[in-house]
Amino acid sequence: MAVAGQRAGTLEGKTVLITGAGSGIGRATARLAAEAGAFVxxxxxxxxxxxxxGIAAAGGQAEARQLDITDATAWQSVVDEVLAARGRIDGxxxxxxxxxxxxxxLTQTEEGWDRLVGIDLKGPWLGMRAVIRPMLDAGAGKIVNIASTAGLIGMPDVLAYSAAKGGVIALSRQVAVEYAAENVQVNVVxxxxxxxxxHGDVTPALMAQVKAATPVGRLGExxxxxxxxxxxxxxGGDFVTGQVFTVDGGWTAR
Ligand SMILES: NC(=O)c1ccc[n+]([C@@H]2O[C@H](COP(=O)([O-])OP(=O)(O)OC[C@H]3O[C@@H](n4cnc5c(N)ncnc54)[C@H](O)[C@@H]3O)[C@@H](O)[C@H]2O)c1
Structure with a gap:
């Protein structure tokens, strides 16, 4: 991808905590943040x-933490350890x-709802709650929460997911407004x-349909x-807070 290197130095000196960093979007974000100079x-x-x-092999700085984002005690331990070692959590x-x-x-089970909402909505809340105090003490902080286009428009078959992601958007706006005057920015992608x-179990035919319906003509990476x-x-996020950035190749622009 052409994006590599464009952010060189933009996170120099920052310590950023990234969840979901073991796969997919979280892993790519961790790699790009390290490329931009962050300690990840x-x-x-x-x-x-x-x-x-992978980050270390490319010359970046990072450390791994095992964290179940539904576990408030585990969040506190990770935040305490990072603060003890690095003195700050910037992002x-x-x-x-x-x-x-x-x-x-009709098909959504209560167990499935509780599990999904517990991870996708409660998890980000616990994370923000764990980092807000050190950010306030430092007089600055940036939080980015990942929602989905499913949190913006109705889609079939993703009932609890849509509700959780819509909740992430509302929660982020609420926290953004609450802490805007304290120089903590909260945004959503x-x-x-x-x-x-x-999408491991999604058929190639369905992926081809999505690609065809995406104005830029490719799936997202x-x-x-x-x-x-x-x-x-x-x-770039200094004067931006409580906003939702849709990154979908124009899919919702049609
Ligand atoms: N891939 C997409 O098309 C897409 C679209 C919209 C939004 N998203 C969102 O992007 C985020 C990342 O998704 P992805 O596509 O990279 O998926 P992925 O499955 O590749 O990665 C998700 C990661 O989250 C981790 N995880 C799950 N439960 C956890 C828990 N309780 N505690 C800590 N970590 C946990 C998994 O171990 C995994 O490494 C998700 O929030 C997802 O809803 C993805």
Whole structure:
């Protein structure tokens, strides 16, 4: 991708915590943030060590943390450890998430709803709650939460996912307004369909349909989202808060 190198130095001296860093969009974001000069704390329940090894091999700085984003105590431990070691958390990117693409109003189970909303909506809340105090103490901070186009428009079969992602947008706006005067910016990136392991069971025919319906004529790559997240974590996000950036190749513009 042509995006590599365009952000060189933009996160120099910053420590950023990225969830979901073991795969897909989170891994690409971790790599691009490190390329931009950040010290990256790569958090996930799996895959985070490989991400850190890749960053180190490319000359970047990163460390791995095992973190289940639904666990408030685990969040506190990770934040305490990062603060003890580095003295600061400049940015948080809440990227970890799951999808369920078979759920309608009638088929959605309560267990499935609780699990999905627990990870995709409660997880980002716990993350923001864990980092806000050190950001306020430092007098600055940037948070980027990942929603989805499914949180913006109605889509079939993703009932709890749509609700959770819409909730992420509302939650982010609320926190953005609450802390705007304290120099903490909170923004949302809403991806369209991005080629990651999340779509492992989607058929090639369906992917071809999505591609055909996307004005730019291709599916999204994890780096397309990572580039926007890194921009918002850097100075580009200084006067931007409570906003939703849809990165979908024009899919919702039709
Ligand atoms: N791929 C897409 O088309 C797409 C579109 C819109 C939004 N998104 C969103 O982007 C984010 C990343 O998705 P992706 O496509 O990279 O998926 P992915 O499956 O490649 O990566 C998701 C990561 O989240 C981690 N994770 C899941 N549950 C966790 C938990 N409880 N604690 C910590 N980590 C956990 C997984 O281990 C995995 O590494 C998700 O929030 C997803 O909803 C993806």
């Amino acid at each position: 704390v790569a958090a996930d329940i799996k895959g985070q060590d490989e991400t850190v090894a 948080l990117a809440n990227i970890a998430g799951i999808v369920s693409s078979t759920d309608t109003l 809403a991806p369209g369909v991005i080629r990651t392991p999340m 994890p780096e397309d989202i990572g580039a926007m997240v890194v921009y918002l974590l850097g100075a």
